[in-house]
Amino acid sequence: MQFHFHTSSEHTVNGNYFPAEVHFVHQSEDGNYAVIAAFYEEGEENELFKLYMKYFPTAEGEYTSDDKFDILSLLPENKSYYYYKGSLTTPPCSETVSWYILKNNLSASKEQLEEFAEILDNNFRPVQKLNGRKIEEYTE
Numbered sequence: 418m419q420f421h422f423h424t425s426s427e428h429t430v431n432g433n434y435f436p437a438e439v440h441f442v443h444q445s446e447d448g449n450y451a452v453i454a455a456f457y458e459e460g461e462e463n464e465l466f467k468l469y470m471k472y473f474p475t476a477e478g479e480y481t482s483d484d485k486f487d488i489l490s491l492l493p494e495n496k497s498y499y500y501y502k503g504s505l506t507t508p509p510c511s512e513t514v515s516w517y518i519l520k521n522n523l524s525a526s527k528e529q530l531e532e533f534a535e536i537l538d539n540n541f542r543p544v545q546k547l548n549g550r551k552i553e554e555y556t557e
């Protein structure tokens with residue numbers, strides 16, 4: 418359906434937040450969601466941010482584009498992930514989401530992450546208790 422970003426991350430790994438997280442949102446015909454999430458860590462400059470940083474809306478809203486690019490090229494090569502059944506992180510927070518959290522991080526430069534954090538201004542939902550949810554793992 419769409420993808421969007423959060424700063425800081427909405428998930429933690431061993432209690433650690435990441436500077437940013439991307440969500441690729443999919444919805445099935447029966448209304449359930451699957452979200453593939455990946456974290457950004459400080460490192461090499463990110464090509465996607467380089468191309469689109471100037472287009473990210475500075476007020477709430479969406480940016481649409483006819484540009485075409487390979488979504489797979491935005492993801493890390495190794496697709497190992499954590500999986501759990503959870504909820505949307507924004508209202509109505511329905512418990513209808515299959516979360517796939519990639520274990521391998523993407524990178525962006527310090528400057529890009531700072532610029533991004535300024536635009537998105539802490540648009541993350543704080544981590545929730547697991548409440549008995551089971552986290553499964555798939556290692557490629």
Ligand SMILES: [Zn+2]
Pocket residue numbers: 421422423440506
């Ligand atoms: Zn999200």
